[in-house]
Amino acid sequence: MSGRDNYGGDIFSGHAGARRRAVPEVTADRDLVVEDAASGFCGAVVGFDRSYDGEFVKLEDRRGAVRLFALREAAFLLDGEPVTLVRPAAAPPAAATRSASGSTRVDGLRARVARGSRIWVEGVHDAALVERVWGHDLRVEGVVVEHLEGLDNLAARLAEFAPGPGRRVGVLVDHLITGTKEDRLTQGLGPYVLVTGHPYVDVWEAVKPSALGIREWPRVPRGEDWKTGICTRLRWGSPQDGWRRVQAGVNSFRDLESPLIGAVERLIDFVTEPE
Template structure:
């Protein structure tokens, strides 16, 4: 059989190996400003949830079970079956005072929706330990309502050296998980070596790289552009208080300084998003078995 040539038609007029041929028939991700209650899918993880907040290029999604995950803005979401390039909303005038107060009544400090009033829950067998008293106070202020809602108790870990004994005594198993937030967790440190010893199927340890939890609070909340670099040999907290022009002579001054800093924190928007992500991972981990049983 001989081939036929149809006038005006050349099936081979395009180079199939030309750059971009793979994307030729793919739908284009449309730039879409983020909005509260928008239901998005993050296809890489398969997580689907409603938008409950955003900050510094990170959006927080909450699924139907109440689990929350944070993802960066960008062309990595689906909305109503179509790909979108999620962007920050256009800047608007500051909210009126009554709107802010209304938000406080309908959302917790972490950005979660406030549900109807309910009876106090019996604490779950699973626990979260937080290293450092100031760390524990910050977690309570921002996530306390969420933790009480799911029945998770947060306990104070005096120091990382105590962790192996705590894990051994707790004896984690399925339905009795242990999550731990460690201070100043960096690769190669003593803290990281201890974490490797205790991490297991029912133990999840995470942390932050701040030299102190104070630095998880956005410096603008205390009138700084950035947290100060404190010289070696100077206690970081006292050096920071000195840079702020606050009293810094003794531990009483340190305690008073932290109280002032904590008082400037009203919710998740006042914190570095990296801390938000790690705490949310802990809450997801310790509630996973219990949420599975409820579904």
């Protein structure tokens, strides 16, 4: 009898000759050539499929025949060695290539020194909507947007700013219609000032109703505070509550009416035009 004890030791540790060799996992990248261990079918990975009984890989042989094989452990041979194929991880979503204004997004943008030129708007809501849609473009160009706190302050602000070469001013005006007060206040301001605007009573109205889930903007009689009247008729609560709705409804230039879009684009072109 041999001195070797084949039955000794800890029976729970498993027999050394029975231990399974670890089978490596290989990512089933497209065009990887493998062999199905059971059938001997050899082909390149061309896709995947999923059904109620699991994941499958599509293999195409050199004659163009395509067959499905289950992604089971050690089911394939790669260079003659058993492997377990695993499906590639899903690619991360592509980064946005367009900004909210529709322009090409600049990745890794670093802050640029502000230009001497400026864009002025009438109030904080105008400034917020311009930033929401054109903020990326303005940072790329180094353009600062400031609010006038009312068009009546325009003349004094221009006198203080002193527009000139390299110090242009673009002014965005609400309700800019021929013959109105706004029209009279923006005449004859010189070659270094450009005034553009939209015909709406307030910049809120330059937001498309569809972006806010309403059919149309209600009509508010002359003499009644416009924002208060709008919020009352739409049951939006206070003007502060209404503004939160308006701001949240704007995600890109597609949510704005074309007169406002055109007005802002012209101002950006004007203040960034080389002298």
